[in-house]
Amino acid sequence: MLGFSPDEWTAIMLSLRVATVGTLFGLPVALFLAYILARWRFPGKVVLDGILHLPLVMPPVVTGYFLLLTFGRQGAIGNAFYEMFGITFAFRWTGAALACGIMGFPLMLRAIRLSFEAVDRRLETAAATLGANALWTFLIVTLPLALPGILAGVILCFAKALGEFGATITFVSNIPGETQTIPSAIYTYTQVPGGDYQALRLACVSIAIAMIALIVSEILNRRIQKRIAVFE
Amino acid sequence: MTNSEPALRVSAYQKRNGFTLDVAFESASPLTALFGPSGSGKTSVLNLIAGVQRPDKGCVAVAGHVLTDTDARIFVPPHLRRVGFVFQDAQLFPHLTVEQNIKFGQWFTRKGGKSALPLEVIVGVLGIGSLLKRRPATLSGGERHRVALARALLSSPRILLMDEPLSGLDDARRDEIMTLIERVRDEFSVPIVFVTHNIEEVRRLASRVVRIVAGRVIATGTPAEVLGGGSSSGPC
Numbered sequence: 001m002l003g004f005s006p007d008e009w010t011a012i013m014l015s016l017r018v019a020t021v022g023t024l025f026g027l028p029v030a031l032f033l034a035y036i037l038a039r040w041r042f043p044g045k046v047v048l049d050g051i052l053h054l055p056l057v058m059p060p061v062v063t064g065y066f067l068l069l070t071f072g073r074q075g076a077i078g079n080a081f082y083e084m085f086g087i088t089f090a091f092r093w094t095g096a097a098l099a100c101g102i103m104g105f106p107l108m109l110r111a112i113r114l115s116f117e118a119v120d121r122r123l124e125t126a127a128a129t130l131g132a133n134a135l136w137t138f139l140i141v142t143l144p145l146a147l148p149g150i151l152a153g154v155i156l157c158f159a160k161a162l163g164e165f166g167a168t169i170t171f172v173s174n175i176p177g178e179t180q181t182i183p184s185a186i187y188t189y190t191q192v193p194g195g196d197y198q199a200l201r202l203a204c205v206s207i208a209i210a211m212i213a214l215i216v217s218e219i220l221n222r223r224i225q226k227r228i229a230v231f232e
Numbered sequence: 233m234t235n236s237e238p239a240l241r242v243s244a245y246q247k248r249n250g251f252t253l254d255v256a257f258e259s260a261s262p263l264t265a266l267f268g269p270s271g272s273g274k275t276s277v278l279n280l281i282a283g284v285q286r287p288d289k290g291c292v293a294v295a296g297h298v299l300t301d302t303d304a305r306i307f308v309p310p311h312l313r314r315v316g317f318v319f320q321d322a323q324l325f326p327h328l329t330v331e332q333n334i335k336f337g338q339w340f341t342r343k344g345g346k347s348a349l350p351l352e353v354i355v356g357v358l359g360i361g362s363l364l365k366r367r368p369a370t371l372s373g374g375e376r377h378r379v380a381l382a383r384a385l386l387s388s389p390r391i392l393l394m395d396e397p398l399s400g401l402d403d404a405r406r407d408e409i410m411t412l413i414e415r416v417r418d419e420f421s422v423p424i425v426f427v428t429h430n431i432e433e434v435r436r437l438a439s440r441v442v443r444i445v446a447g448r449v450i451a452t453g454t455p456a457e458v459l460g461g462g463s464s465s466g467p468c
Contacts, residue, residue, distance in 0.1 A: 128310040129317040130387045131340030144327045
């Protein structure tokens with residue numbers, strides 16, 4: 001299809017699936033933690049903030065290694081997941097989604113947190129005096145007003161997840177059809193003689209996907225901004 | 233003052249960032265003005281009534297409902313107080329239309345089964361019928377104040393708190409909003425507490441004045457008593 005070999009095509013579809021799943025599962029967690037970090041005061045907040053940002057500054061291989069230790073079949077969490085839900089992460093596409101989601105998570109968290117912080121708290125107060133409890137206020141005031149930032153965070157996370165290599169290959173290896181995402185496939189093609197053309201083609205695909213994601217987010221963002229624009 | 237519970241009873245002590253607020257007053261008047269210079273703590277009093285702030289010590293009762301009583305450990309959260317708050321800069325929700333804004337409170341109070349003031353009447357009195365489909369960003373300052381007032385009224389409040397609703401308006405708009413406040417006061421029988429530093433507004437609108445200076449009540453009484461005779465009124 002479109003001149004791609006089945007292997008390339010598999011890698012492209014797998015990358016999209018892995019990045020989408022990783023981002024969507026991370027989103028509710030990011031929303032919750034971003035809200036806590038933006039609005040609550042509690043001891044240990046700085047430490048929590050630091051831990052959540054670790055994947056951004058740690059070498060990806062280290063993140064992948066820790067994932068292997070904790071989410072591998074022998075790892076505490078990985079074993080619990082297998083016992084409870086029958087889900088395995090190690091050397092499976094689910095593990096690739098986990099690794100990509102975690103690597104993109106700090107970017108998403110940061111964007112969402114900033115957008116929550118930018119929402120005028122006096123609007124939340126106004127909602128309260130009109131009878132809205134904290135949950136309703138969040139759902140119909142804070143969340144819609146933070147939507148542009150949330151969207152930006154989702155796109156950033158998706159783009160990062162799409163390009164993730166180090167943590168993924170460490171945690172789930174590079175198995176065609178299971179864990180070989182676009183970056184892993186590019187890496188493989190660069191290692192074999194005559195693979196340059198295929199590597200370049202996949203590189204172009206990943207650039208195209210990233211561009212499309214950015215353009216879509218920009219269009220959506222403009223629509224949202226138009227709705228909530230405040231000009232005096 | 234009256235034989236029944238006064239519409240509003242406030243007694244609060246609060247120390248924040250070096251500013252001490254220590255006020256006590258009650259009022260059964262349809263429109264009470266909190267009058268005093270900027271920074272005297274008038275807005276804090278409104279916040280205490282609305283439950284946006286908590287006093288270190290004190291109590292707030294509106295129409296016989298105790299909303300705050302630090303001694304009895306009572307603190308009704310803001311969303312259950314049924315207090316209509318008209319903020320100084322309106323605070324309309326920018327992502328909602330005017331209609332959605334003014335129906336915001338109605339939706340929550342209706343869940344409690346309480347009858348609201350009729351929307352058509354409020355929209356008619358405030359003259360915002362033509363604005364309903366617009367967004368707050370496209371409204372003028374005066375229009376915003378009217379919408380904010382409608383929004384607060386439609387949440388069927390027990391009391392209406394207005395924080396300098398006339399500041400930042402030109403004379404024509406000011407007069408227009410003052411006329412509306414008079415109509416709201418006379419037609420909807422919701423007691424109003426009104427914060428201002430403008431003496432004309434007090435004389436025209438208020439039947440009772442609480443004069444606040446530097447976090448303390450220095451006089452309460454009718455506008456003539458408080459503004460005419462200086463600080464001659466006794467403590468409440």
